[in-house]
Amino acid sequence: MRNYMLCIRNDSDQQEIDKCTSLLEHIRDKHSVSYDILDISFLGDDERQHLTNSIRHVSAAQGIAVKSQGKGPLPISRNTNSLGKICTLLVYDDNKLIGVYPHVKNQKRIDILPYLEKMLLIDDVNTAFDSQSITEADISRMISTFPELIEPGLQFLDTEVEVEGGRIDAVFKDNNGRHLLIEIEIEVGDNAIGQVQRFITYSEKYGIPQNQIRLGFVCAKIPESRLNACKGASIEVYTLCLVKKA
Incomplete structure (x- = not known):
């Protein structure tokens, strides 16, 4: 307890x-x-x-x-x-x-x-996950080292990118040249969705058209209600999972 x-x-x-x-x-x-x-x-x-x-x-x-x-x-x-x-x-x-x-x-x-x-x-x-378990920093190192865990061909650009709306945990570029802005969470909370939506100011700061920007979460867990909210807001969600290979 x-x-x-x-x-x-x-x-x-x-x-x-x-x-x-x-x-x-x-x-x-x-x-x-x-x-x-x-x-x-x-x-x-x-x-x-x-x-x-x-x-x-x-x-x-x-x-x-x-x-x-x-x-x-x-x-x-x-x-x-x-x-x-x-x-x-x-x-x-x-x-x-x-x-x-x-x-x-x-x-x-x-x-x-x-x-x-x-x-x-x-x-x-x-x-709940805490310090003795996986941390957001652990996830950040994992996906920046192996961006293909998110999708094939993804290129890692930077971490901890400051914009007017906050700090973007990780930035990637896909095969079509679009920038994927990632918020890392152990469990996605209610306030996190609004935080990710504010990342769109990245467009103005770096001169990237908004239609060339993707917003997303990488998380360990997300409640169904928040997953549905992300779908409605066109925010992508990637969850950590283990695949049995042997």
């Missing part, structure tokens, strides 16, 4: 605490997932060190960075080598620590609020 622990300090940002708590309450109400708030200011030295070591263990096991560096503050302070003042979300499954937020993986920072917002949208938080 999944549950959360929000670690704070007496000098943590109260506005962030309030936002995290509100989302955790909504997740609790929707998914019946409990959460606790731990003020680490009241922990003894041994207890704080034990918690820090547990976070480091998850970091090593999952290949995520949890110590502050160039991409902003992270749970473990670079100066004190112990838990810092920022809010830290710990994710447990059957009392085993399986996730730490915020963290950095593959040069991409994943903060608490976007993670919780995604958990609120999904159908089952207990089976």
